[in-house]
Amino acid sequence: MDENKVRVKAKALLEQLTLEEKVGMIHGAHLFSTQGVERLGIPPLVMSDGPMGVRQEFEPDHWKAVGYSDDAVSYLPCNSALAATWNRDLAFAMGSVLGGEARGRGKDIILAPGINIKRSSLCGRNFEYFSEDPYLTGELAVPFIQGVQQWDVAACVKHFAANNQETQRLWVDVEIDEKALREIYLPAFYDCLTRGKCLSIMGAYNKIYGEHCCQSKYLLNDILRKEWGYDGVVISDWGGVHDTEQATMSGLDIEMSVTDNFDTYFMADPLKKAVEQGSIPEDYINEKVLRILSLMIKLHMIDDREERKRKSGTYNAPDHRKTTLEVARESIVLLKNDKNCLPLDSQKMQKILLVGENAERIHSNGGGSAEIKALYEISPLMGIKMLLGGNVHVDFVKGYESEQKESEQDGNWQEKSLEDGGGHGQKIQKADQILAQKSTLLRKKAVEAAKAYDTVLFVGGLNHDYDSEGLDRQDMKLPYEQDLLIQELLDVKPDMVIVLVGGSPVEMGTWINRAQTVLWSYYAGMEGGTALAEILFGQVNPSGKLPETFYKKHTDCSAHTLGEFAEEKQVAYKEGIFVGYRYNETFGVEPQFCFGHGLSYTDFVYEDAVYEEADNEGYVLCRITNTGQYAGMETIQVYRMANQETTVLNLSVKEADRKDLYPAKELVGFGKIYLMPEETGQIKIAVKGSAQKMYRLGIGDSVKNIRIVVSAY
Ligand code: BGC
Numbered sequence: 001m002d003e004n005k006v007r008v009k010a011k012a013l014l015e016q017l018t019l020e021e022k023v024g025m026i027h028g029a030h031l032f033s034t035q036g037v038e039r040l041g042i043p044p045l046v047m048s049d050g051p052m053g054v055r056q057e058f059e060p061d062h063w064k065a066v067g068y069s070d071d072a073v074s075y076l077p078c079n080s081a082l083a084a085t086w087n088r089d090l091a092f093a094m095g096s097v098l099g100g101e102a103r104g105r106g107k108d109i110i111l112a113p114g115i116n117i118k119r120s121s122l123c124g125r126n127f128e129y130f131s132e133d134p135y136l137t138g139e140l141a142v143p144f145i146q147g148v149q150q151w152d153v154a155a156c157v158k159h160f161a162a163n164n165q166e167t168q169r170l171w172v173d174v175e176i177d178e179k180a181l182r183e184i185y186l187p188a189f190y191d192c193l194t195r196g197k198c199l200s201i202m203g204a205y206n207k208i209y210g211e212h213c214c215q216s217k218y219l220l221n222d223i224l225r226k227e228w229g230y231d232g233v234v235i236s237d238w239g240g241v242h243d244t245e246q247a248t249m250s251g252l253d254i255e256m257s258v259t260d261n262f263d264t265y266f267m268a269d270p271l272k273k274a275v276e277q278g279s280i281p282e283d284y285i286n287e288k289v290l291r292i293l294s295l296m297i298k299l300h301m302i303d304d305r306e307e308r309k310r311k312s313g314t315y316n317a318p319d320h321r322k323t324t325l326e327v328a329r330e331s332i333v334l335l336k337n338d339k340n341c342l343p344l345d346s347q348k349m350q351k352i353l354l355v356g357e358n359a360e361r362i363h364s365n366g367g368g369s370a371e372i373k374a375l376y377e378i379s380p381l382m383g384i385k386m387l388l389g390g391n392v393h394v395d396f397v398k399g400y401e402s403e404q405k406e407s408e409q410d411g412n413w414q415e416k417s418l419e420d421g422g423g424h425g426q427k428i429q430k431a432d433q434i435l436a437q438k439s440t441l442l443r444k445k446a447v448e449a450a451k452a453y454d455t456v457l458f459v460g461g462l463n464h465d466y467d468s469e470g471l472d473r474q475d476m477k478l479p480y481e482q483d484l485l486i487q488e489l490l491d492v493k494p495d496m497v498i499v500l501v502g503g504s505p506v507e508m509g510t511w512i513n514r515a516q517t518v519l520w521s522y523y524a525g526m527e528g529g530t531a532l533a534e535i536l537f538g539q540v541n542p543s544g545k546l547p548e549t550f551y552k553k554h555t556d557c558s559a560h561t562l563g564e565f566a567e568e569k570q571v572a573y574k575e576g577i578f579v580g581y582r583y584n585e586t587f588g589v590e591p592q593f594c595f596g597h598g599l600s601y602t603d604f605v606y607e608d609a610v611y612e613e614a615d616n617e618g619y620v621l622c623r624i625t626n627t628g629q630y631a632g633m634e635t636i637q638v639y640r641m642a643n644q645e646t647t648v649l650n651l652s653v654k655e656a657d658r659k660d661l662y663p664a665k666e667l668v669g670f671g672k673i674y675l676m677p678e679e680t681g682q683i684k685i686a687v688k689g690s691a692q693k694m695y696r697l698g699i700g701d702s703v704k705n706i707r708i709v710v711s712a713y
Pocket of ligand 1 (some may be wrong): 158
């Protein structure tokens with residue numbers, strides 16, 4: 001149905017609605033749905049979290065899981081994992097799984113994807129987000145949304161905007177210059193709404209320029225509605241509204257919250273009263289209801305019974321599991337493989353020892369609102385055992401232990417999240433100190449055991465006690481004394497393979513120079529352990545590339561050196577546009593592993609790169625040859641490089657807020673190619689913003705490793 005017809009149909013319905021009915025449609029009547037209008041065939045709008053799959057069912061008015069036996073779902077790789085694939089087709093496929101499952105579970109809106117920029121490595125929700133780079137984020141989030149929405153389900157891109165820390169997330173006021181807001185924090189949202197045609201968007205908890213984002217005139221009226229012309233539905237984060245008049249007069253459409261006093265929400269009875277008394281014009285409500293009805297019509301929620309057009313979706317389908325496996329395979333990043341210890345040869349192996357809790361820990365049920373009741377989750381230990389079968393003996397020792405906290409599945413923390421910001425993770429970090437003694441014993445046992453094995457694999461990293469909503473990490477250190485454990489293990493097994501699983505980078509400084517082999521896996525979904533095993537034993541060649549900088553320590557990151565982070569009242573983004581690699585490359589900061597980094601079991605040669613234009617679009621063409629022994633995939637990255645006169649390398653920190661400065665490098669294109677050994681292929685990569693011209697383009701396998709530079713004049 002074209003836009004005009006949608007509007008006409010929506011208007012016709014609107015005219016029949018009473019004030020009470022309209023108000024019922026613009027605020028939560030349950031924790032995850034609004035009120036419908038039965039007499040007119042308008043159903044309630046039913047929503048669900050979240051980014052890694054469709055969340056289990058909760059009681060309508062209480063944060064208690066109902067405990068059904070039929071609401072387990074496919075557990076998808078987190079968005080950081082998806083971003084590490086740099087694969088637009090996989091983003092579409094993963095979105096399609098999420099949309100299909102959301103519809104299959106009877107949902108209208110799925111509260112995903114989360115696309116906030118990873119400003120600091122310490123933000124607890126970084127695992128839910130894609131990248132530190134707005135272009136990479138947008139390029140993957142757009143097909144993801146298209147994949148979701150082909151199932152007659154709305155995606156809800158979140159959290160708009162500048163929601164980059166969890167500390168005091170409900171109240172913190174972000175102080176940011178307009179240039180940084182528009183060049184770093186807004187572009188991916190713009191892409192999702194325009195190119196991605198995302199049908200809904202969630203406001204952020206925090207304030208920006210003194211206004212709460214969910215009722216911000218500047219963000220929602222001036223930018224979103226007027227400047228971008230967005231006519232989709234804006235939903236508040238749960239409890240993100242603070243004032244009836246401001247919320248109503250802003251571009252917000254639906255107020256949601258975490259408490260069960262639904263009638264007293266700001267856009268419920270208080271609004272009805274204000275309209276009846278004449279202090280707020282009813283037109284504001286009409287605009288909102290019109291947008292909600294339009295959304296419902298687009299999703300075929302108000303079809304006549306006889307002509308039901310809406311797709312039905314399904315969940316836990318075998319091809320959904322296949323897609324999660326494909327994403328997991330391409331998401332794992334080979335950080336280091338100095339002596340080619342990987343891939344391991346199972347034929348030559350008698351026995352192997354796995355050390356580290358993450359070999360067997362389940363991650364799907366944690367993280368906050370992103371938690372999932374997974375149909376199943378293959379751990380690394382299980383994946384390795386499944387791959388090796390009965391001929392190799394696989395042993396496991398813990399080496400360290402975390403505090404296994406009470407399950408988050410009942411979501412109780414969310415009920416009081418308006419009081420404490422949802423900071424359920426903090427008490428866990430304190431409890432970790434008590435674990436220190438136990439760690440010593442576990443460590444000794446593991447090191448002793450390791451001596452008897454030819455192959456030792458460490459599987460550690462983080463878990464959702466650290467990568468979690470409502471909580472920022474204090475630093476990037478590995479918890480549970482893992483640094484000590486790794487060092488002592490390397491003393492007895494210098495060729496130990498180190499696998500780290502987590503949602504955000506960790507410090508590796510105490511052992512990285514001695515480690516020969518390091519693999520990184522973001523939370524990789526239900527088939528994460530399968531994919532990891534396939535990579536370890538060479539059935540799959542790793543191709544993941546870091547979608548964010550892995551700093552040596554968090555204090556190297558610009559949010560900490562130039563700006564402020566985890567402040568309680570106001571946080572100043574003094575680093576401006578110099579976020580992530582934009583800062584490192586411009587100011588000469590050496591990270592542990594740079595943005596875009598990721599090795600392969602094979603080698604690729606780049607040749608004959610040229611820049612071409614056709615129909616006002618710019619392209620880089622480049623010949624790539626696989627010169628190694630393994631078939632494999634390479635992600636070719638194109639960076640716009642500052643011209644000589646604007647290069648600001650080694651600039652003093654004080655000059656960072658100069659408005660005329662450009663980052664030394666900016667990602668403007670990328671493409672992925674699969675090549676057999678000795679095969680040569682041609683890749684064609686569209687370059688963003690090519691109309692502006694007059695620059696040099698660096699073509700490389702990471703932001704640091706530029707192989708060829710071409711001019712685009
Ligand atoms: C989170 C949102 C989530 C909502 C509903 C909030 O705490 O910030 O991302 O969608 O809860 O669970």
